[in-house]
Amino acid sequence: MESVTLIAPAKINLYLEIIGNRSDGYHELIMILQSIDLADKINVQKSSIDRIRIRCDNPQLPTNKSNIAYKAAALMTSEFPEAFVKHGGLNITINKHIPVSAGLAGGSSDAAAVLLGVGLLWNLGLTQSELEILGAKLGSDVPFCIGGGTAIATGRGEQLSALPSLENIYIVLAKYRSIAVSTPWAYTTHRQEFENIYNKDTQSLAARAAAVHSRDIVKAIVNRDTKEVAQFMYNDLEKVVMSKYALVLELKEVFVNLGVLGTMMSGSGPSVFALCESKQQAEEIKYNVRKTIPNQDLELFVSQLIGHGIQLVP
Numbered sequence: 001m002e003s004v005t006l007i008a009p010a011k012i013n014l015y016l017e018i019i020g021n022r023s024d025g026y027h028e029l030i031m032i033l034q035s036i037d038l039a040d041k042i043n044v045q046k047s048s049i050d051r052i053r054i055r056c057d058n059p060q061l062p063t064n065k066s067n068i069a070y071k072a073a074a075l076m077t078s079e080f081p082e083a084f085v086k087h088g089g090l091n092i093t094i095n096k097h098i099p100v101s102a103g104l105a106g107g108s109s110d111a112a113a114v115l116l117g118v119g120l121l122w123n124l125g126l127t128q129s130e131l132e133i134l135g136a137k138l139g140s141d142v143p144f145c146i147g148g149g150t151a152i153a154t155g156r157g158e159q160l161s162a163l164p165s166l167e168n169i170y171i172v173l174a175k176y177r178s179i180a181v182s183t184p185w186a187y188t189t190h191r192q193e194f195e196n197i198y199n200k201d202t203q204s205l206a207a208r209a210a211a212v213h214s215r216d217i218v219k220a221i222v223n224r225d226t227k228e229v230a231q232f233m234y235n236d237l238e239k240v241v242m243s244k245y246a247l248v249l250e251l252k253e254v255f256v257n258l259g260v261l262g263t264m265m266s267g268s269g270p271s272v273f274a275l276c277e278s279k280q281q282a283e284e285i286k287y288n289v290r291k292t293i294p295n296q297d298l299e300l301f302v303s304q305l306i307g308h309g310i311q312l313v314p
C-alpha cells in the first residue's frame with residue numbers, strides 16, 4: 001500500500017465540567033464528547049524523500065512543524081524508527097472543512113487520522129488503545145478522535161469510556177470566522193474566576209452546583225432521550241467566552257428564540273450548536289438564523305451526530 005485516505009470528523013462537547021486543577025497545569029474534567037459528520041479529508045502517502053511534508057488547502061494553517069498533523073507524523077517516526085527507515089518519508093495532504101480554532105477539535109482529528117494512516121501504511125498492527133496512548137502525547141482530545149462516537153472523557157480528557165451511540169440526531173452549528181478563542185486562555189480565565197468568585201460567593205457556588213448534571217445527561221444518552229440530553233447539556237467554559245465575546249452569547253439567544261431543543265457552546269468555543277428535532281427542523285433553524293444574522297462572517301452548518309471516529313476511504 002502506497003497511500004491511504006481517511007475521513008477525520010469534528011467533535012462537539014455535549015457536557016464539559018471542570019472539576020479541579022492538576023499539578024501539571026491542566027484541569028481535571030468530566031466531558032461528554034460527540035463526533036459529528038463535519039469532517040476533514042486526510043491523505044497519507046509514502047514518499048521517496050526521507051522527510052515529512054504537509055500540504056493544506058487552507059492558507060490560514062501552517063504547513064511546517066507546528067501543524068499538528070506534522071507532529072503526529074513526527075511522533076510515528078520517533079516511536080517506530082525502523083519502520084521509518086524501511087518505508088521512507090510521508091506526504092500528508094489536508095482538505096480542511098472543519099472550522100479552525102472553533103472548539104471542534106479539527107486539528108486533533110487530523111492528528112488522529114495521521115496516526116491511524118501511518119500505522120496502516122507501515123503495517124504496524126496498532127490497536128485502538130495503542131493509538132489512543134500515542135494520541136494522548138499530542139493533545140487531550142486526540143485519543144477520543146480516533147474511535148469517536150459518543151464517549152465520556154475524564155482526566156484531562158484522554159480517559160475514555162464509550163457511551164451508547166447518539167447517531168441520526170441533527171444539529172445546527174454556528175461559528176463566526178473572525179472569532180478565535182485560545183483554549184489555554186479559556187481554562188486560565190475560568191480558573192481565575194472560580195477562585196475569585198465561586199470560592200467566596202456561596203450563591204454562585206450553589207447556582208453552579210444546580211447546573212451540573214453529568215449523571216443525568218449520561219442517563220438521558222443511555223435512554224436515547226434527545227429532549228433530556230438537550231436539557232442537561234452544560235459547559236463550564238461558556239461563561240468566560242460569552243463574557244468576552246457578546247456575539248457568541250447572541251448566537252445562543254437566537255437559537256433559544258427559534259425554539260431549538262437545546263443549545264450550547266462547544267469546548268472552548270466559539271462554535272455554538274443547537275440540538276434539533278429533525279433534519280427538516282435543523283434546515284429551517286439554519287435558514288432562520290441566517291435571516292436574523294445576515295453577517296457573512298457567520299458560518300452555518302447542518303450536521304449529524306455520528307457513531308464513529310476516523311474512517312478509511314475505501
Ligand SMILES: C[C@@](CO)(OP(=O)(O)O)[C@H](O)COP(=O)(O)OP(=O)(O)OC[C@H]1O[C@@H](n2ccc(N)nc2=O)[C@H](O)[C@@H]1O
Nearest residue numbers: 025026027103104105139140141156183184187267268269
Ligand atoms: C476545550 C476542549 C474540550 O474538548 O477542546 P477544544 O475547545 O480545544 O476543541 C479540550 O479540553 C482541549 O483539548 P485539546 O485542544 O486537545 O487540549 P491540549 O492541546 O491538550 O491543551 C491545550 C491547552 O488547554 C488547556 N487544558 C486542556 C485540557 C485540560 N484538561 N486542561 C487544560 O487546562 C491547557 O492550557 C493546555 O495547554
Ligand SMILES: Nc1ncnc2c1ncn2[C@@H]1O[C@H](COP(=O)(O)OP(=O)(O)O)[C@@H](O)[C@H]1O
Nearest residue numbers: 066067068100101102103104105106107108110
Ligand atoms: N491540522 C490543523 N488543523 C487545525 N488547526 C491546526 C492544525 N495544525 C495546527 N493547528 C493550529 O491549532 C490551533 C487550534 O486549532 P483547532 O484544532 O482547529 O482548534 P479547536 O480544538 O479549538 O477546534 C490553531 O491555532 C491552528 O493554527
